[in-house]
Amino acid sequence: xxxxxxxxxxxxxxxxxxxxxxxxxxxxxxxxxxxxxxxxxxxxxxxxxxxxxxxxxxxxxxxxxxxxxxxxxxxxxxxxxxxxxxxxxxxxxxxxxxxxxxxxxxxxxxxxxxxxxxxxxxxxxxxxxxxxxxxxxxxxxxxxxxxxxxxxxxxxxxxxxxxxxxxxxxxxxxxxxxxxxxxxxxxxxxxxxxxxxxxxxxxxxxxxxxxxxxxxxxxxxxxxxxxxxxxxxxxxxxxxxxxxxxxxxxxxxxxxxxxxxxxxxxxxxxxxxxxxxxxxxxxxxxxxxxxxxxxxxxxxxxxxxxxxxxxxxxxxxxxxxxxxxxxxxxxxxxxxxxxxxxxxxxxxxxxxxxxxxxxxxxxxxxxxxxxxxxxxxxxxxxxxxxxxxxxxxxxxxxxxxxxxxxxxxxxxxxxxxxxxxxxxxxxxxxxxxxxxxxxxxxxxxxxxxxxxxxxxxxxxxxxxxxxxxxxxxxxxxxxxxx
Numbered sequence: 001x002x003x004x005x006x007x008x009x010x011x012x013x014x015x016x017x018x019x020x021x022x023x024x025x026x027x028x029x030x031x032x033x034x035x036x037x038x039x040x041x042x043x044x045x046x047x048x049x050x051x052x053x054x055x056x057x058x059x060x061x062x063x064x065x066x067x068x069x070x071x072x073x074x075x076x077x078x079x080x081x082x083x084x085x086x087x088x089x090x091x092x093x094x095x096x097x098x099x100x101x102x103x104x105x106x107x108x109x110x111x112x113x114x115x116x117x118x119x120x121x122x123x124x125x126x127x128x129x130x131x132x133x134x135x136x137x138x139x140x141x142x143x144x145x146x147x148x149x150x151x152x153x154x155x156x157x158x159x160x161x162x163x164x165x166x167x168x169x170x171x172x173x174x175x176x177x178x179x180x181x182x183x184x185x186x187x188x189x190x191x192x193x194x195x196x197x198x199x200x201x202x203x204x205x206x207x208x209x210x211x212x213x214x215x216x217x218x219x220x221x222x223x224x225x226x227x228x229x230x231x232x233x234x235x236x237x238x239x240x241x242x243x244x245x246x247x248x249x250x251x252x253x254x255x256x257x258x259x260x261x262x263x264x265x266x267x268x269x270x271x272x273x274x275x276x277x278x279x280x281x282x283x284x285x286x287x288x289x290x291x292x293x294x295x296x297x298x299x300x301x302x303x304x305x306x307x308x309x310x311x312x313x314x315x316x317x318x319x320x321x322x323x324x325x326x327x328x329x330x331x332x333x334x335x336x337x338x339x340x341x342x343x344x345x346x347x348x349x350x351x352x353x354x355x356x357x358x359x360x361x362x363x364x365x366x367x368x369x370x371x372x373x374x375x376x377x378x379x380x381x382x383x384x385x386x387x388x389x390x391x392x393x394x395x396x397x398x399x400x401x402x403x404x405x406x407x408x409x410x411x412x413x414x415x416x417x418x419x420x421x422x423x424x425x426x427x428x429x430x431x432x433x434x435x436x437x438x439x440x441x442x443x444x445x446x447x448x449x450x451x452x453x454x455x456x457x458x459x460x461x462x463x464x465x466x467x468x469x470x471x472x473x474x475x476x477x478x479x480x481x482x
Contacts (some may be wrong), residue, residue: 196413210373240394
């Protein structure tokens with residue numbers, strides 16, 4: 001805790017600005033003089049990632065503290081970064097009303113949203129202290145937690161990291177975030193993502209606070225009775241309906257991000273690595289509420305495109321462009337019939353889209369797009385009209401079955417590409433971008449015999465994703481790329 005407070009409050013000589021992107025990184029000689037400690041990993045591949053960033057978010061300090069200490073709400077605040085979180089043991093509950101002194105052993109899995117990058121897992125102690133009126137510090141530090149007598153083989157170790165939260169007079173708060181992690185993962189990072197991951201962009205403080213800022217803004221829009229809504233078909237007449245649709249969109253994004261690690265679900269050894277077409281495939285049996293029951297094939301691929309993030313993001317989220325890439329639309333137009341803003345940036349919205357498929361008169365599409373510190377995300381799922389009407393009426397949408405597919409676009413992390421977002425929320429980047437395309441398809445229901453799933457089903461999904469990528473390349477004049 002003392003170390004984190006000093007890291008937050010002191011810049012030079014502990015922190016210096018990076019020559020490549022003007023962001024703060026730790027000056028290791030100065031750090032080691034003040035906080036001497038042994039390195040955790042002895043491998044020649046081991047390295048240190050460090051970063052610091054501050055933002056103002058639309059939530060008060062006490063609300064943030066409570067959400068950080070609740071693993072479910074913590075995942076809700078970082079749905080595109082933290083794919084799993086749990087509290088293993090509460091060691092100290094802390095003072096009622098301030099949570100000061102709270103100490104708990106937690107687990108989290110973090111992800112960059114490409115199947116080519118392994119998720120990061122941490123067991124850590126999270127300690128909260130209110131250090132003065134309206135100011136909290138939340139510190140995380142890795143803990144060597146062995147399950148069932150088996151030592152863990154984690155390749156990521158949190159040195160004191162976390163945030164200082166300072167209440168502001170208008171119900172907002174200033175959050176200063178520090179990430180300081182020892183990593184031994186060079187062999188696990190695919191070459192496409194190496195620059196993005198090793199440069200602290202993928203799991204750094206800027207991504208954490210940028211996502212926190214966007215999600216706090218989204219929660220404020222969710223609570224606001226006057227959230228801007230463009231309803232072209234008179235679909236959503238009640239504020240409760242708008243909120244229910246936004247919650248469904250949030251769950252759709254969480255489910256999509258959770259699937260993308262594809263770990264522990266590979267039933268086909270011959271497809272457990274990226275195959276010759278560059279598509280990773282996994283299969284799972286779904287029995288969970290909120291998902292269609294049966295066997296689901298997920299397929300994803302990541303590729304580099306020589307274009308700015310903003311161009312790709314705008315192309316994919318524009319419903320007028322959809323016939324150019326959506327294989328299932330057969331070139332027919334689709335129409336946005338409802339549009340709910342969930343942030344100031346026009347890229348942050350939840351939409352209901354009517355596909356033009358004569359045989360699917362009973363089907364609509366829910367789509368969520370958002371601008372992230374790394375780039376942008378577009379996620380969508382088909383939903384039948386009776387199910388979406390449940391949400392439109394403002395009823396509980398938690399059990400509506402959705403099977404999301406979508407796209408993630410980010411800068412490639414190279415120093416000349418300027419990956420990320422500008423201060424006004426536009427995606428920037430003068431170099432190349434990384435695009436992940438991921439589809440999920442229900443191949444047979446829960447009652448069907450499992451042997452019905454054969455390589456033909458997998459091949460169909462593989463073809464679907466490959467042809468979509470090719471259509472995007474053609475539409476963006478990148479078809480000459482391998």
